Amino acid sequence: MVDTKKKSRSATREALVRAASQVVINKGVEALTLDAVAQQAGVSKGGLLYHFPNKDALIGGMVEQLIQDFEAVLQTEFDQDDAPGTPGQWVRAYIRATLRFSKQSLALIARLSSIATNSPNVLEIAKVYDQQWRQRLETSGIDPTKAIIIQLASDGLWFSQVFQFGTLDEPRLTQVVETLLAMTRTNQ
Structure with missing residues:
Protein backbone atom coordinates (compact mmCIF):
# COMPACT_ATOMS: atom_id res chain seq x y z
CA MET A 1 0.00 0.00 0.00
CA ASN A 54 14.81 28.27 6.57
CA LYS A 55 16.07 29.78 3.35
CA ASP A 56 19.26 27.66 3.34
CA ALA A 57 17.19 24.48 3.52
CA LEU A 58 15.10 25.74 0.61
CA ILE A 59 18.21 26.51 -1.45
CA GLY A 60 19.52 23.04 -0.61
CA GLY A 61 16.22 21.62 -1.85
CA MET A 62 16.60 23.55 -5.09
CA VAL A 63 20.09 22.18 -5.62
CA GLU A 64 18.89 18.64 -4.83
CA GLN A 65 16.10 19.04 -7.40
CA LEU A 66 18.53 20.26 -10.05
CA ILE A 67 20.74 17.25 -9.38
CA GLN A 68 17.79 14.85 -9.51
CA ASP A 69 16.72 16.41 -12.81
CA PHE A 70 20.24 15.94 -14.17
CA GLU A 71 20.31 12.34 -12.90
CA ALA A 72 17.05 11.67 -14.78
CA VAL A 73 18.50 13.07 -18.02
CA LEU A 74 21.69 11.08 -17.41
CA GLN A 75 19.72 7.84 -16.94
CA THR A 76 17.72 8.48 -20.11
CA GLU A 77 20.91 9.07 -22.08
CA PHE A 78 22.46 5.91 -20.60
CA ASP A 79 19.39 3.84 -21.53
CA GLN A 80 19.36 5.26 -25.08
CA ASP A 81 23.08 4.81 -25.79
CA ASP A 82 23.88 3.70 -29.34
CA ALA A 83 26.31 1.04 -28.07
CA PRO A 84 24.78 -0.37 -24.86
CA GLY A 85 26.96 -2.60 -22.74
CA THR A 86 30.19 -1.36 -24.27
CA PRO A 87 33.03 0.44 -22.48
CA GLY A 88 32.40 4.16 -22.12
CA GLN A 89 28.60 3.93 -22.11
CA TRP A 90 28.31 5.93 -18.91
CA VAL A 91 30.78 8.56 -20.18
CA ARG A 92 28.80 8.97 -23.40
CA ALA A 93 25.64 9.42 -21.33
CA TYR A 94 27.40 12.08 -19.24
CA ILE A 95 28.51 14.00 -22.35
CA ARG A 96 25.02 13.99 -23.83
CA ALA A 97 23.28 14.75 -20.53
CA THR A 98 25.38 17.85 -19.89
CA LEU A 99 24.29 19.21 -23.27
CA ARG A 100 20.61 18.29 -22.87
CA PHE A 101 20.02 20.06 -19.59
CA SER A 102 17.18 22.54 -19.98
CA LYS A 103 17.72 26.25 -20.57
CA GLN A 104 15.60 26.97 -17.49
CA SER A 105 17.84 24.76 -15.34
CA LEU A 106 20.92 26.45 -16.77
CA ALA A 107 19.48 29.87 -15.92
CA LEU A 108 18.71 28.72 -12.38
CA ILE A 109 22.22 27.33 -11.91
CA ALA A 110 23.77 30.57 -13.14
CA ARG A 111 21.75 32.57 -10.64
CA LEU A 112 22.27 30.16 -7.74
CA SER A 113 26.02 30.07 -8.31
CA SER A 114 26.24 33.58 -6.90
CA ILE A 115 25.17 32.32 -3.48
CA ALA A 116 26.76 28.85 -3.54
CA THR A 117 30.10 30.05 -2.23
CA ASN A 118 28.39 31.42 0.87
CA SER A 119 26.41 28.25 1.48
CA PRO A 120 28.61 25.32 2.52
CA ASN A 121 25.56 23.03 2.56
CA VAL A 122 24.94 23.65 -1.14
CA LEU A 123 28.55 22.96 -2.03
CA GLU A 124 28.55 19.75 0.01
CA ILE A 125 25.47 18.46 -1.80
CA ALA A 126 27.14 19.12 -5.16
CA LYS A 127 30.44 17.57 -4.06
CA VAL A 128 28.78 14.32 -3.04
CA TYR A 129 27.19 13.89 -6.46
CA ASP A 130 30.33 14.99 -8.27
CA GLN A 131 32.28 12.27 -6.44
CA GLN A 132 29.67 9.68 -7.42
CA TRP A 133 29.77 10.77 -11.05
CA ARG A 134 33.58 10.76 -11.05
CA GLN A 135 33.59 7.20 -9.68
CA ARG A 136 31.19 6.07 -12.40
CA LEU A 137 33.29 7.79 -15.07
CA GLU A 138 36.52 6.22 -13.85
CA THR A 139 35.00 2.73 -13.83
CA SER A 140 33.19 2.99 -17.17
CA GLY A 141 35.56 0.67 -18.96
CA ILE A 142 37.78 3.25 -20.64
CA ASP A 143 41.05 4.68 -19.39
CA PRO A 144 40.22 6.57 -16.17
CA THR A 145 42.42 9.54 -17.10
CA LYS A 146 40.70 9.83 -20.46
CA ALA A 147 37.32 9.64 -18.71
CA ILE A 148 38.29 12.53 -16.41
CA ILE A 149 39.53 14.61 -19.35
CA ILE A 150 36.20 14.01 -21.09
CA GLN A 151 34.30 14.98 -17.93
CA LEU A 152 36.28 18.19 -17.57
CA ALA A 153 35.70 19.08 -21.23
CA SER A 154 31.97 18.32 -20.92
CA ASP A 155 31.75 20.37 -17.74
CA GLY A 156 33.55 23.22 -19.52
CA LEU A 157 31.00 23.15 -22.34
CA TRP A 158 28.24 23.08 -19.76
CA PHE A 159 29.65 26.02 -17.79
CA SER A 160 30.04 28.03 -21.00
CA GLN A 161 26.31 27.50 -21.58
CA VAL A 162 25.43 28.36 -17.97
CA PHE A 163 27.34 31.64 -17.99
CA GLN A 164 26.96 32.40 -21.72
CA PHE A 165 30.70 32.88 -21.98
CA GLY A 166 32.86 31.30 -24.64
CA THR A 167 29.94 29.46 -26.20
CA LEU A 168 30.57 27.67 -29.45
CA ASP A 169 28.55 28.01 -32.63
CA GLU A 170 26.49 24.94 -33.51
CA PRO A 171 28.88 23.41 -36.10
CA ARG A 172 31.89 23.71 -33.77
CA LEU A 173 29.92 22.41 -30.78
CA THR A 174 28.84 19.39 -32.82
CA GLN A 175 32.46 18.70 -33.81
CA VAL A 176 33.65 18.95 -30.20
CA VAL A 177 30.90 16.65 -28.94
CA GLU A 178 31.54 14.10 -31.70
CA THR A 179 35.26 14.14 -30.81
CA LEU A 180 34.47 13.56 -27.13
CA LEU A 181 32.10 10.73 -27.99
CA ALA A 182 34.73 9.17 -30.27
CA MET A 183 37.21 9.27 -27.39
CA THR A 184 34.86 6.97 -25.43
CA ARG A 185 35.01 4.35 -28.19
CA THR A 186 38.77 3.97 -28.40
CA ASN A 187 41.04 2.83 -25.64
CA GLN A 188 44.21 4.47 -26.85
Whole structure:
Protein backbone atom coordinates (compact mmCIF):
# COMPACT_ATOMS: atom_id res chain seq x y z
CA MET A 1 0.00 0.00 0.00
CA VAL A 2 1.33 3.45 -0.96
CA ASP A 3 1.60 5.98 1.86
CA THR A 4 -0.50 8.79 0.37
CA LYS A 5 0.49 11.26 3.11
CA LYS A 6 4.17 10.74 2.35
CA LYS A 7 3.52 11.01 -1.39
CA SER A 8 1.55 14.23 -0.82
CA ARG A 9 4.38 15.72 1.31
CA SER A 10 6.88 14.85 -1.41
CA ALA A 11 4.71 16.47 -4.09
CA THR A 12 4.29 19.56 -1.92
CA ARG A 13 8.06 19.81 -1.34
CA GLU A 14 8.68 19.51 -5.07
CA ALA A 15 6.06 22.19 -5.81
CA LEU A 16 7.71 24.51 -3.26
CA VAL A 17 11.14 23.93 -4.80
CA ARG A 18 9.76 24.60 -8.27
CA ALA A 19 8.12 27.79 -6.98
CA ALA A 20 11.42 28.91 -5.43
CA SER A 21 13.16 28.19 -8.72
CA GLN A 22 10.63 30.34 -10.58
CA VAL A 23 11.21 33.22 -8.14
CA VAL A 24 14.96 33.02 -8.75
CA ILE A 25 14.65 32.68 -12.53
CA ASN A 26 12.07 35.45 -12.90
CA LYS A 27 13.29 37.96 -10.30
CA GLY A 28 16.84 36.98 -9.32
CA VAL A 29 18.43 35.53 -6.21
CA GLU A 30 17.95 38.75 -4.27
CA ALA A 31 14.17 38.26 -4.55
CA LEU A 32 14.33 34.78 -3.00
CA THR A 33 12.51 35.20 0.29
CA LEU A 34 10.31 32.75 2.12
CA ASP A 35 7.37 35.12 1.65
CA ALA A 36 7.95 35.33 -2.12
CA VAL A 37 8.18 31.54 -2.44
CA ALA A 38 5.05 30.98 -0.35
CA GLN A 39 3.18 33.48 -2.52
CA GLN A 40 4.48 31.91 -5.76
CA ALA A 41 3.46 28.45 -4.53
CA GLY A 42 0.10 29.60 -3.23
CA VAL A 43 0.73 28.35 0.31
CA SER A 44 1.05 30.01 3.67
CA LYS A 45 4.48 30.87 4.99
CA GLY A 46 3.84 28.34 7.77
CA GLY A 47 3.17 25.69 5.15
CA LEU A 48 6.49 26.50 3.52
CA LEU A 49 8.31 26.45 6.86
CA TYR A 50 6.85 23.00 7.60
CA HIS A 51 8.83 21.63 4.64
CA PHE A 52 11.79 24.01 4.68
CA PRO A 53 12.66 25.51 8.08
CA ASN A 54 14.81 28.27 6.57
CA LYS A 55 16.07 29.78 3.35
CA ASP A 56 19.26 27.66 3.34
CA ALA A 57 17.19 24.48 3.52
CA LEU A 58 15.10 25.74 0.61
CA ILE A 59 18.21 26.51 -1.45
CA GLY A 60 19.52 23.04 -0.61
CA GLY A 61 16.22 21.62 -1.85
CA MET A 62 16.60 23.55 -5.09
CA VAL A 63 20.09 22.18 -5.62
CA GLU A 64 18.89 18.64 -4.83
CA GLN A 65 16.10 19.04 -7.40
CA LEU A 66 18.53 20.26 -10.05
CA ILE A 67 20.74 17.25 -9.38
CA GLN A 68 17.79 14.85 -9.51
CA ASP A 69 16.72 16.41 -12.81
CA PHE A 70 20.24 15.94 -14.17
CA GLU A 71 20.31 12.34 -12.90
CA ALA A 72 17.05 11.67 -14.78
CA VAL A 73 18.50 13.07 -18.02
CA LEU A 74 21.69 11.08 -17.41
CA GLN A 75 19.72 7.84 -16.94
CA THR A 76 17.72 8.48 -20.11
CA GLU A 77 20.91 9.07 -22.08
CA PHE A 78 22.46 5.91 -20.60
CA ASP A 79 19.39 3.84 -21.53
CA GLN A 80 19.36 5.26 -25.08
CA ASP A 81 23.08 4.81 -25.79
CA ASP A 82 23.88 3.70 -29.34
CA ALA A 83 26.31 1.04 -28.07
CA PRO A 84 24.78 -0.37 -24.86
CA GLY A 85 26.96 -2.60 -22.74
CA THR A 86 30.19 -1.36 -24.27
CA PRO A 87 33.03 0.44 -22.48
CA GLY A 88 32.40 4.16 -22.12
CA GLN A 89 28.60 3.93 -22.11
CA TRP A 90 28.31 5.93 -18.91
CA VAL A 91 30.78 8.56 -20.18
CA ARG A 92 28.80 8.97 -23.40
CA ALA A 93 25.64 9.42 -21.33
CA TYR A 94 27.40 12.08 -19.24
CA ILE A 95 28.51 14.00 -22.35
CA ARG A 96 25.02 13.99 -23.83
CA ALA A 97 23.28 14.75 -20.53
CA THR A 98 25.38 17.85 -19.89
CA LEU A 99 24.29 19.21 -23.27
CA ARG A 100 20.61 18.29 -22.87
CA PHE A 101 20.02 20.06 -19.59
CA SER A 102 17.18 22.54 -19.98
CA LYS A 103 17.72 26.25 -20.57
CA GLN A 104 15.60 26.97 -17.49
CA SER A 105 17.84 24.76 -15.34
CA LEU A 106 20.92 26.45 -16.77
CA ALA A 107 19.48 29.87 -15.92
CA LEU A 108 18.71 28.72 -12.38
CA ILE A 109 22.22 27.33 -11.91
CA ALA A 110 23.77 30.57 -13.14
CA ARG A 111 21.75 32.57 -10.64
CA LEU A 112 22.27 30.16 -7.74
CA SER A 113 26.02 30.07 -8.31
CA SER A 114 26.24 33.58 -6.90
CA ILE A 115 25.17 32.32 -3.48
CA ALA A 116 26.76 28.85 -3.54
CA THR A 117 30.10 30.05 -2.23
CA ASN A 118 28.39 31.42 0.87
CA SER A 119 26.41 28.25 1.48
CA PRO A 120 28.61 25.32 2.52
CA ASN A 121 25.56 23.03 2.56
CA VAL A 122 24.94 23.65 -1.14
CA LEU A 123 28.55 22.96 -2.03
CA GLU A 124 28.55 19.75 0.01
CA ILE A 125 25.47 18.46 -1.80
CA ALA A 126 27.14 19.12 -5.16
CA LYS A 127 30.44 17.57 -4.06
CA VAL A 128 28.78 14.32 -3.04
CA TYR A 129 27.19 13.89 -6.46
CA ASP A 130 30.33 14.99 -8.27
CA GLN A 131 32.28 12.27 -6.44
CA GLN A 132 29.67 9.68 -7.42
CA TRP A 133 29.77 10.77 -11.05
CA ARG A 134 33.58 10.76 -11.05
CA GLN A 135 33.59 7.20 -9.68
CA ARG A 136 31.19 6.07 -12.40
CA LEU A 137 33.29 7.79 -15.07
CA GLU A 138 36.52 6.22 -13.85
CA THR A 139 35.00 2.73 -13.83
CA SER A 140 33.19 2.99 -17.17
CA GLY A 141 35.56 0.67 -18.96
CA ILE A 142 37.78 3.25 -20.64
CA ASP A 143 41.05 4.68 -19.39
CA PRO A 144 40.22 6.57 -16.17
CA THR A 145 42.42 9.54 -17.10
CA LYS A 146 40.70 9.83 -20.46
CA ALA A 147 37.32 9.64 -18.71
CA ILE A 148 38.29 12.53 -16.41
CA ILE A 149 39.53 14.61 -19.35
CA ILE A 150 36.20 14.01 -21.09
CA GLN A 151 34.30 14.98 -17.93
CA LEU A 152 36.28 18.19 -17.57
CA ALA A 153 35.70 19.08 -21.23
CA SER A 154 31.97 18.32 -20.92
CA ASP A 155 31.75 20.37 -17.74
CA GLY A 156 33.55 23.22 -19.52
CA LEU A 157 31.00 23.15 -22.34
CA TRP A 158 28.24 23.08 -19.76
CA PHE A 159 29.65 26.02 -17.79
CA SER A 160 30.04 28.03 -21.00
CA GLN A 161 26.31 27.50 -21.58
CA VAL A 162 25.43 28.36 -17.97
CA PHE A 163 27.34 31.64 -17.99
CA GLN A 164 26.96 32.40 -21.72
CA PHE A 165 30.70 32.88 -21.98
CA GLY A 166 32.86 31.30 -24.64
CA THR A 167 29.94 29.46 -26.20
CA LEU A 168 30.57 27.67 -29.45
CA ASP A 169 28.55 28.01 -32.63
CA GLU A 170 26.49 24.94 -33.51
CA PRO A 171 28.88 23.41 -36.10
CA ARG A 172 31.89 23.71 -33.77
CA LEU A 173 29.92 22.41 -30.78
CA THR A 174 28.84 19.39 -32.82
CA GLN A 175 32.46 18.70 -33.81
CA VAL A 176 33.65 18.95 -30.20
CA VAL A 177 30.90 16.65 -28.94
CA GLU A 178 31.54 14.10 -31.70
CA THR A 179 35.26 14.14 -30.81
CA LEU A 180 34.47 13.56 -27.13
CA LEU A 181 32.10 10.73 -27.99
CA ALA A 182 34.73 9.17 -30.27
CA MET A 183 37.21 9.27 -27.39
CA THR A 184 34.86 6.97 -25.43
CA ARG A 185 35.01 4.35 -28.19
CA THR A 186 38.77 3.97 -28.40
CA ASN A 187 41.04 2.83 -25.64
CA GLN A 188 44.21 4.47 -26.85
